[in-house]
Amino acid sequence: MHTFPRSILRPRRLTRADFLPFGDVIDAGDTGRTPIAINGGTCLRHDSLALVETDPAGHAALSLFFAHEPVSLPLVIEVMERHPLGSQAFMPLNRCRFIVVVGPAEDPRPRPENLQAFISDGRQGVSYRRGTWHLPLTVLDTGHLLVVDRKGPGCNLGEHVFEPGTGPLLLPQDL
Numbered sequence: 001m002h003t004f005p006r007s008i009l010r011p012r013r014l015t016r017a018d019f020l021p022f023g024d025v026i027d028a029g030d031t032g033r034t035p036i037a038i039n040g041g042t043c044l045r046h047d048s049l050a051l052v053e054t055d056p057a058g059h060a061a062l063s064l065f066f067a068h069e070p071v072s073l074p075l076v077i078e079v080m081e082r083h084p085l086g087s088q089a090f091m092p093l094n095r096c097r098f099i100v101v102v103g104p105a106e107d108p109r110p111r112p113e114n115l116q117a118f119i120s121d122g123r124q125g126v127s128y129r130r131g132t133w134h135l136p137l138t139v140l141d142t143g144h145l146l147v148v149d150r151k152g153p154g155c156n157l158g159e160h161v162f163e164p165g166t167g168p169l170l171l172p173q174d175l
């Protein structure tokens, strides 16, 4: 039986600059901009940290996810997905670290050599740009997350299941 070299991914710390090709990082401490003082100076608005994308027939919706099956690393990635009709944002509501593995939307299927891996520190959220390949929500801690994505007519899900034994191996961050 052929055994293909399994690609190895080493997750990096999540930063706005590194994640930019795949979408936006939602992190008040890493916006690159000065917050706007609003409401008589009683509040700071970190404005437009991510743009919500939908097709004309769709609309943006807010959901709450309760992720209660945390994983540990190393992890074999078995499936990745994408949403061709809109963006998808995940924002932890409590300190819930989660895994971010992304690939370019231009690839017809996730190419292991083009995948990049990050770990949210539990304060940071991400917004996957429309069509970006991503690992479905996979948390390192049980937690609640606000999710903003596109709802509406048509199929907004593309999935890729890696052949058994070929999925990329995601190593612990400190290795």
Ligand SMILES: NC(=O)N[C@@H](O)C(=O)O
Residues within 6 Å of the ligand: 081, 088, 134, 135, 136, 137
């Ligand atoms: N299924 C669902 O609502 N979420 C996925 O798209 C995901 O990326 O976790």
Ligand code: NI
Residues within 6 Å of the ligand: 081, 082, 083, 088, 134, 136, 137
């Ligand atoms: Ni998704």
